[in-house]
Amino acid sequence: MLKPRPTATRELVSLDGIWRFAVDDEAEAAPWSGPLPGTLEAAVPASYNDLFADQAIRDHVGRVWYQRDVRVPRGWAGERIFVRLDAATHAGSVYIGDALVAEHTGGHTPFEADITGHVEAGEAFRLTVAVDNRLTDTTLPPGTVTVAQDGCRAQTYLHDFYNYAGLTRSVWLHSAPALRIADVTVVTGVDGTAGTVDYTVTTTGDADVVVRVLDAAGAEVATGAGPAGRLRIADATLWRPGAPYLYDLVAEVHDGGTVVDSYPQPFGVRTVEVRGTEFLINGEPFYFTGFGKHEDTPVRGRGHDDAYLVHDFQLLDWAGANSFRTSHYPYAEEVLDFADRHGIVVIDETAAVGLNLAVTGGLTGQGAQPTFSPETFGEQTRAAHAAHLRELVARDKNHASVVMWCLANEPASHEPGAREYFEPLISLARELDPTRPVTIATVIFATSENDRIADLIDVVCLNRYYGWYVATGDLAAAEAYLEQDLRAWAGKFAKPVIMTEYGADTLPGAHSIWDAPWTEEYQQALLAMYHRVFDRVPEVVGEHVWNFADFQTSNGIHRVEGNRKGVFTRDRRPKAAARALRERWRRIGGRKPTSEETQ
Numbered sequence: 001m002l003k004p005r006p007t008a009t010r011e012l013v014s015l016d017g018i019w020r021f022a023v024d025d026e027a028e029a030a031p032w033s034g035p036l037p038g039t040l041e042a043a044v045p046a047s048y049n050d051l052f053a054d055q056a057i058r059d060h061v062g063r064v065w066y067q068r069d070v071r072v073p074r075g076w077a078g079e080r081i082f083v084r085l086d087a088a089t090h091a092g093s094v095y096i097g098d099a100l101v102a103e104h105t106g107g108h109t110p111f112e113a114d115i116t117g118h119v120e121a122g123e124a125f126r127l128t129v130a131v132d133n134r135l136t137d138t139t140l141p142p143g144t145v146t147v148a149q150d151g152c153r154a155q156t157y158l159h160d161f162y163n164y165a166g167l168t169r170s171v172w173l174h175s176a177p178a179l180r181i182a183d184v185t186v187v188t189g190v191d192g193t194a195g196t197v198d199y200t201v202t203t204t205g206d207a208d209v210v211v212r213v214l215d216a217a218g219a220e221v222a223t224g225a226g227p228a229g230r231l232r233i234a235d236a237t238l239w240r241p242g243a244p245y246l247y248d249l250v251a252e253v254h255d256g257g258t259v260v261d262s263y264p265q266p267f268g269v270r271t272v273e274v275r276g277t278e279f280l281i282n283g284e285p286f287y288f289t290g291f292g293k294h295e296d297t298p299v300r301g302r303g304h305d306d307a308y309l310v311h312d313f314q315l316l317d318w319a320g321a322n323s324f325r326t327s328h329y330p331y332a333e334e335v336l337d338f339a340d341r342h343g344i345v346v347i348d349e350t351a352a353v354g355l356n357l358a359v360t361g362g363l364t365g366q367g368a369q370p371t372f373s374p375e376t377f378g379e380q381t382r383a384a385h386a387a388h389l390r391e392l393v394a395r396d397k398n399h400a401s402v403v404m405w406c407l408a409n410e411p412a413s414h415e416p417g418a419r420e421y422f423e424p425l426i427s428l429a430r431e432l433d434p435t436r437p438v439t440i441a442t443v444i445f446a447t448s449e450n451d452r453i454a455d456l457i458d459v460v461c462l463n464r465y466y467g468w469y470v471a472t473g474d475l476a477a478a479e480a481y482l483e484q485d486l487r488a489w490a491g492k493f494a495k496p497v498i499m500t501e502y503g504a505d506t507l508p509g510a511h512s513i514w515d516a517p518w519t520e521e522y523q524q525a526l527l528a529m530y531h532r533v534f535d536r537v538p539e540v541v542g543e544h545v546w547n548f549a550d551f552q553t554s555n556g557i558h559r560v561e562g563n564r565k566g567v568f569t570r571d572r573r574p575k576a577a578a579r580a581l582r583e584r585w586r587r588i589g590g591r592k593p594t595s596e597e598t599q
């Protein structure tokens, strides 16, 4: 799905700002007709949960309503007019006046509606959006809504981060011609010193398509005609981690002598490949250093914020991080655009976090239900997962920064049914994008012996908490467990291994001379222990600390002020471990260090 951009033939109006807001106590009420009641107003983009000093709004389970008046620019007569929501978390219904024009489920991918028949150039209209935050066994992430005797709804889910919701990303009004470019796909290769560019342009009707490649200075370096083809860029400048370079593929629809539509698609020339136990970018071994992140900031919740975007990338650079994972859902497109422009490598993850009922067994003392079954996560969940994956690849396929798809975080990949559930999804990912490796972040219960899907994926990604949830406070035992575990995976599967999560909750200001969990020294010592082990195991090709920053968790989880495994606090101040990471990552610079270098 094309990101809306202003071009010579397309215009774009931001609908961000203050919207009228109301909470809906009805479970399935009729669409709101007329202006919203009450005086509440909410900021867009932002999660609504932390905006108001009202616990009932924060904990509300169900629908909320956003509304604003919008005027269509008077010059848009004769154009197609669209309203586009970058995200409505977790489901959105869009109304123009009283007419329903779009419905979408999935809180982290965009959707739009052609509203041309409902509005007039120069006239105002009322735009209303219902947003539903309910998670069920057919949403991603999944969850369960229970209704108490008094009719109050409660939401539980299988992940620790808070279920922030609302219009968390930008909303746009945009125009485009009736005969227009509907989609652009760019796949690049390297041939000697040239770059190859395989492009496909789809249009809304029969059209003469012309494409031009512009370099970063705007000079034309290749041209072509037709809806698909291969272009060559002589002496191409490659997109490299830490040294990004972007071209534009400008797709045009020509009618006689006139350009009726024009759309620039940025792209980088680079290749990605898994070969043996190496992860290669442009044919060179790449070692991932960085973090799992969250879209999480004070007050805004999961709302996209450009200031935090800029600052977080500054901190990644400061720390010597060359990459991150979009744990545990697709991030705003602005984040990936920024990663493309700044040479940061991204593992792009779906919103499939919590396909694992074993995690509910422990604390309740109850036997866990099987994760994959018709009564739990079955065909319908998988269909939702497949639909979400299609939307993710459609949105992110052209980003040079995205080097791998992560189809799920910590599913019960060791349980019966896991293979039946995941095999078709892994095949679908390869069909949608044959160019990028596929992975799954593997939970600690899944061992190299009992995991049922690791042979299907390209890179073994492991989330491990030795020294924290297992062997808490005992780093010597943790080190032995970790090394044994890593060597077992590496030995059995002979694939590259990335540690996609490791870390320790840490309270800034807590200190000890002992190995005392929660202290700044313990976080630092735990990370150093993991690094020693990584450097001893040749198949390890990356390390993503959990987490970049502290983040908000749900009330139902046993945490103090959220998850404190951040290397930075929620307001982005460094804990002691940050400087140690900086020292290591800046020294190794995207290359696997040897064991001797660690000592």
Ligand code: BDP
Pocket: 159, 160, 161, 328, 409, 410, 463, 501, 546, 563, 565
């Ligand atoms: C892992 C999850 C991650 C949690 C982390 C933790 O993948 O989302 O935040 O544990 O407990 O299992 O800190």
